[in-house]
Amino acid sequence: MARHKRSIPELYAAARSGERRALGRLLTLVERGGAGADQISELAHPDAGRAHIVGITGAPGAGKSTLVGQLVTDLVAAGRNPAVLAVDPSSPLTGGAILGDRIRMDDAAEPGSGKATAFVRSMATRGHSGGLALAVPLAVRVFDAVGYDPVIIETVGVGQVEVDVVGAADTAVVVMTPGTGDAVQANKAGLLEVADLFVVNKADRPGANDVRRDLDLMLDLSHMTGQESETGYRPPIIMASALHGDGSGDVWDAVEAHLTHLDEADLRAVRRRHRIRTEVRARLEQAMAAAAETAMNSERGSQWLDQAERTEIAPTHATNQLLDVLLSDPEEH
Ligand SMILES: Nc1nc2c(ncn2[C@@H]2O[C@H](COP(=O)(O)OP(=O)(O)O)[C@@H](O)[C@H]2O)c(=O)[nH]1
Ligand SMILES: [Mg+2]
Known part of the structure; x- marks a missing residue:
């Protein structure tokens, strides 16, 4: 049989009808970014x-x-x-693969077939900086659009991007363990503000109640001033x-009780707006960083940069000139 390389709309239609392989292909294109990812986003939206x-x-x-x-x-x-989207920046082979092994998946069952099934995807973000902030919301949109729920x-x-990604979910869960000073760490990382619920895992180990107590105290403090x-x-x-x-x-x-709370307090739309804003900001920042690079490498831009490097002009001056280049018509560079 002749192998036909399917277009993005064909892959999307196949994924919508429940074909796992097509969904896998789409997610690979999402990870790759660029125009293909944009097209997928617009189809799934x-x-x-x-x-x-x-x-x-x-x-x-x-x-x-x-x-x-x-x-x-x-x-x-x-x-x-x-x-499930398992994001593991350190190793594409551990987290997600292990998770996949843990879950017995029925490959025959597809969403839409009336039979329940799960789809687990590990996302490798090593290599392209900022990729996570762009790929995660788009992968979530694809899962959602083809019928998976929950995602x-x-x-x-650890990083700000991770906190942003989790903070942009409908429900943010923070997992802690005894004996690691997690409560204090979470506070420092800004996780206390974004958490909708905490899980003290490894409760079979000593010290689990200490973690709960520490958390409770911190919540007392933050909720005296918190908006929630x-x-x-x-x-x-x-x-x-x-x-x-x-x-x-x-x-x-x-998790479900939190969703009910969001619905009852009319906060689900607020979360969605925040999520969209976070995604647009990340995309814009990424695009601006690329544009800055282009401006610095352009003919006119590199002249300003050279002058600054030779200390003939101040870096502030060069930056303002480069901004003009960046914001001008690319044809003029
Ligand atoms: N004692 C104990 N060990 C656990 C528990 N949950 C997970 N583990 C172990 O902790 C290790 C890390 O688990 P993993 O789920 O990969 O952690 P992750 O890095 O947060 O995804 C594994 O060896 C698990 O078997 C628990 O409730 N109690
Ligand atoms: Mg893991």
Whole structure:
């Protein structure tokens, strides 16, 4: 049979009808970025907007993948079609692959077939800086558009981008463990503000109650000044032992309760607006950085840069001239 390389609209249509391989191809193109990714975004946009987007973050080794594996198994058993995006910047081969192994997936079942199924994708972001901020929201849009719900994003809670990604979800879950000073770390990383619920995982280990107490105290302090307190919502703290299958049901109940809270307080649209704003800002910043690079390498731009490098003009002056170049018609460079 002649091999026909399918166009993006063909792949999208196939993914919508439940073909896993087509969805996998689309996600690869999403990771690659550029015009192909933009086209996918525009195709998926009208069909997206239904899924509950759940961000899960925490230190490496906190048990996020173990917990997500448990949640996915529970969700499929309950007839849902969850998708997971596991973002692991350090290694494309660990987090996501391990997560995939943990979840028994029924390849025959496809969303739309009436049979529940899950789709797990690990996203490698090593190599292209800022790629994560662009690829994650788009991958989520694709999952949503082809019928997966909920869409779970697992990220390592270290950098600002990770915090932004999780903070832009409908429901942000922060996973902590005993004995690692996680509560203090989370506070420093700005995770306390974005968390809608906390999971103290590895509750089978000593010190789990200390983590809960520390968190409670910090929440007391932050909620005296926090804005969320206006709606009467306080992030619950759920104890879990994901490895032993304990607590994942409680975690999901709390995730759903948070979604109910968003709906009742008319906050879901607020989250969505924030999410879109975060994505547009990330895309704009990326585009501006590329434009800055182009301006510095352009003929006119490099002359200003040379003068600054020779200390003939101040860097501020060169920058303002380069800004003119950047904002002018590219034909003129
Ligand atoms: N004792 C204990 N170990 C756990 C628990 N959950 C996960 N682990 C272990 O912690 C390690 C890291 O788990 P993983 O899910 O890969 O963490 P991630 O890096 O946050 O995704 C693995 O060896 C797990 O088996 C738990 O509830 N109790
Ligand atoms: Mg993991």
